[in-house]
Every structure is written in structure tokens, then in C-alpha cells.
Amino acid sequence: xxxxxxxxxxxxxxxxxxxxxxxxxxxxxxxxxxxxxxxxxxxxxxxxxxxxxxxxxxxxxxxxxxxxxxxxxxxxxxxxxxxxxxxxxxxxxxxxxxxxxxxxxxxxxxxxxxxxxxxxxxxxxxxxxxxxxxxxxxxxxxxxxxxxxxxxxxxxxxxxxxxxxxxxxxxxxxxxxxxxxxxxxxxxx
Numbered sequence: 781x782x783x784x785x786x787x788x789x790x791x792x793x794x795x796x797x798x799x800x801x802x803x804x805x806x807x808x809x810x811x812x813x814x815x816x817x818x819x820x821x822x823x824x825x826x827x828x829x830x831x832x833x834x835x836x837x838x839x840x841x842x843x844x845x846x847x848x849x850x851x852x853x854x855x856x857x858x859x860x861x862x863x864x865x866x867x868x869x870x871x872x873x874x875x876x877x878x879x880x881x882x883x884x885x886x887x888x889x890x891x892x893x894x895x896x897x898x899x900x901x902x903x904x905x906x907x908x909x910x911x912x913x914x915x916x917x918x919x920x921x922x923x924x925x926x927x928x929x930x931x932x933x934x935x936x937x938x939x940x941x942x943x944x945x946x947x948x949x950x951x952x953x954x955x956x957x958x959x960x961x962x963x964x965x966x967x968x969x
Contacts, residue, residue: 787828795835798825802836803844813852815845872926879919879926886912886919897956906950913945 788794798821805815818836822829836842889912893904904912 786826788826790827790831790835794825794827798827798832798835799839799841799844802841803848875922875926879922882915882919886915903953903956906946906953909949910946913949 790798801816802818802821805813807813816824818829818832821827822832889904890909893909897903
């Protein structure tokens, strides 16, 4: 009497299929990759366990799987870096655009202030001018950061520049006040 085996015969084609599914797994519709264990493949294809274990050991399936996973992760990382670089450029472009918009607004208010001084009207108070100059410095920092420049030197020197700018503005306001007092008797508000 002979016993007939109910197991599937391991052909070369089936062995390649099993190795591929063990090493690479399969990509699901969700984009995720499912990898199978040897036991999963034995159940899925109804192949004799000893036959698959022997083939996997002889061909180094585990080492192939590790190498595949390393290469796959490297590919994913490279794609992610490219995507992040593109996103970074778009992000920096937005900052540059916004910095330019703020600079245009500050320029507008400074022009209004200059017109008010020329027409001998009430100019902006020194605190508002200081706030505008601080906003310009912040725009400069944003622009430099978005261009990839280092801003540490700006941080160190900004206090000095702010103080110098504020002193120049105060001197200018004192001059305007003196000229107004000397030119006519209207009081300053």
C-alpha cells in the first residue's frame, strides 16, 4: 500500500514564487507591504515544511529579505527627502512672499509718516516707528532664513542696530519738533 501525499509538489516556478513572497512580500492596495513567514507560506501553498525550510536555508532567504528591507527603506527615505526638499522650497517661498508683503505695508506707513511730517501734521509716535523698524528686522530675519542664511549674527547685531535706529528716529523727531516750534506757533499734539 502506498500513501498519497496531499501536499503540493515544490516546482522551480513555485519555489521562485515562495522566495519572492518571503523576501519581498506583497504590496497591499493600501500601499503597505505584507511579508509572510515560512509558516504562512506552508499553509498558503500547502507545501511540505521540510522542503521549504531546506530551500530557504540553501538560498539564504532571510539574508535576502533583510537586504530587500534595507534597500526598500533607503528608497523610501530618498523619496521622502526629495518630497521634504520640495516642500521646504514651497514653504520658504511663502515666507519670502509674506515678508515682502509686510515690508510693503511698513514702507506704506513710513511714507504716510514722512508725508505727515512734510505737511507739518502729527507724525507717528516714536513707539510706533520703533515697532515698524522691529518688524522690518523680523522680515529681514525671515528672508535670510528662507534663503538658507545664518541669522545668528543678525541676533547679536540687531540690538545695536535697533538702538541706533531708535536714536536716529528720536533725533529726527526732535529736529521736526524744533522746526515746527520755530516755524509757527502751532502746538504739537
